[in-house]
Amino acid sequence: MSIELETPDKLEYQFHPVTSGSLNFKIKAPNDAHVALTAGPEEADPMYEVFIGGWGNTKSVIRRDRTKPDKAEAETPDILSGDEFRGFWLRWNGGLIEVGKEGEAAPFLSWQDPEPAPVGHYGVCTGWGASGAWVLDGGHEVQTADKLEYQFRPVPVGALEVFVRTPSNAHIALTKGPQETEPMYEIILGGWENSASVIRYNREKPDKVREDTPGLLGSDDFRRFEVRWEHGLVSVRAGAGGGAPLIQWRDPAHIGVTHFGVRTAWGASGRWRLRTFDPRSNLPQAGAPGFSVPSAPPAGSTPTWVDARAGEVPPEAVPGGFDGEQLYVGRAQHEGALIPGKVVPSHGVCYVAWGGAEHGKEEYQVLCGCDVTWVPTAGGEIPSNALPSGETEDGEPLFTGRAQHEGTVTVGKVQASHNVCYIPYGGQELGYPDYEVLVPK
Template identity: 55%
Template sequence: MTNVMDVFTEDNLQYQFYPVSSGSVQFKVRATNDAHIALTMGPQETEPMYEVMIGGWGNAKSVIRRNKTKPDKVEIETPNILNGGEFRGFWVRWDSGIISAGREGEAIPFISWSDPEPFPIQYVGVCTGWGATGTWKIEDGAEFDTPDKLEYKFGPVAAGALDFEYRGPHNCHVCLTTAPAEVDPMYEFIIGGWENTQSVIRYCRQKPDKVTVPTPGIMNANEFRKLLIEWRCGRLLVRDKVSGAVIMEWVDPSPFPVTHFGVRTGYGARGNWKIAHFSKSGALPLPPSAPVAAPLYSSPPGYPGGPAPAGGAGSWINVSGGQVPPGAVVGGQDCSGEPLYVIRAQHEGATLPGKLVPSHGCAYVPWGGLEHGKPEYQVLVGGPNNWTPTSGSNIPPGAFPGGQSEDGEPLFIGRVRHEGSMTTGKVQPSHGVCYISFAGQELGFPEYEILMS
């Protein structure tokens, strides 16, 4: 049994990435042509990278490409392989450097290539273009078992949450790490341990446990238990996915960036798992309920109808829903290790610089003492990435403009280190600080870095 994620891709050749932990992905796609699949090490278009292009060149050919370079590694004729009026099923596999793709229900691939220098694949991306949009149904990970062996099976994470189901008599073990291995630092969650009587949170495999709670009968050998583990800025939560109730909670004063999870069973228990690799569940913020005020100023540089940005290259691209366009400027990283991108968005008559957290499906801007989620925003693309330390109202010559306050004051793009993160925000010269949005609040810092043209 599998979960299915519905995805829509526009006619823009911009990949949407999702983590995978197995050596294959199964999907159905409805498109007239050019269904593209990327296989990468991270959630963006970076080398090394494989691309499987199905139904390209007017739905006539399919190719495999490495690192977006020509000549293509392999090319075959596949006339009418896609259809804009119906879903067609496919699979893409990778094993020991062999990249292959086939049709649903067929074991033999219709295209295949062996890379003499393979790399580990942890993300899959999908996109459409060249006149085509696409509707996708991507299968999530299938059920799998863990033996009574106390050995972790690892997979990558893309966000600050792990959504899973577990069926077993006891000893559901989950770890969060910086690599696909048992390395320190590491968080461990033992749920239903000690013969299904208690659960703990453990740090770096050391005792005493950080949290111990009684959980008699929490696991069941005959039915799946739906659970959610969340981590954000050092706050770790284990929730019951059905009721939302918190089972365990602990705050790490020195959090580390989590990149992988592991699962295992032992002490006489075997487990059956369903991991929602593509899930975006968790504590997702809601858009602000207050209406956006009408603009009180002329369009700032880069906005539609406004002048071009002053100084330096770069442009502001309209995006929504957590999407990251190619060439987006990385401004920092969240405490989970996820990259944060430089954005700006309109709020209460202002155009405010802020941060994009792709896994949350929205951007954030600071204003009025609060953090405001924005499902629609602009991302800085192809711009500078030169940051200079400064303080107070000292705006160095050549600082990159980021927007305007509701009163028309120019705002700039800054960033600060805070609680294990490097977070981008707005510099307001008249206030002498860089404001960032963080954990629901607007926080001001007199010492910060500013983005230069």
């Protein structure tokens, strides 16, 4: 999905939740395009700020917690324009903040934070005499050589719009990380000299499904496809969409997909235009009995627990922490208890703490559709307006809490009678007497 918005000449951020560790955007402004990375939907420490084209469109910097000195800076004369859109990308992972120009792989700004801060939202604004127009998370365009090597990008939702121009062998990988993983799905369009298409699991034969598709791809024009994966149903539709899938296969187990990769080979190079979109906007029909997608109410409404599994993160999921990737607020059943915990998309589970150990649950619920704040407290104290998030096997209420541990911010359960917040980490259940409690706004 892409978001288009305008920011006035006012240093006031407009915030949106993040769904991955990167942001692609275009900005038309004469100077001072600012992007903030924060835990919640407001300016609050800790936070990262990226200033592009500051100081009269001469310099760009990375700043932490709104304080000087800047953590990184670069001379960038005329990097912005008030007459045309300029494209940029921003990535964050484990405290490494990188900023680059669209079409360039190397960043022009980067900084490694020795104490990584959680990122749950991003904000954009302009100021210092400049207003701006933004296109956020728009379509990607990449080129692939005649080389069996995927180019990977994060994907926040379960659908991908693909325009590809190549004579044959357009390959798409769906993985649990920014590299070839096991398990993984692999889609080969126009293989075997543009005569057949397949879905493959873990790069293994026999193919899970194969269809004859003569003349599917073309070297003179872009061909459009929709690739979807939700609840283990992997499907590809050709052309304008609608109708029966070109190829389709249901994985009885299914994996939590966090990245996609594209490549060409076997004598073919290709040009791709790629855009993620919300699959709820056009649900598959033919051949998909019982298919459904987790749904959530708009942000700011009543807190809702949405069923999910295998790494799925529904729209409007509430971010809760960070451990090399964004963690989300979840809960799962275990030994007769309903326990708040952390959803780790790349692991495909929600981890909960119980009985001194960390337990990964493939089926879980994710908190969605509300803005929250995290209230510091200690010793079993629970704010009066905290959200009850579960209960023990004996019926004692449990609340969602979080604590800092070994450079992470990890979501767990607060059990008032035990005077601590328990977090699941490294296979253990760890108790912290000082913690934060989730409170809906």
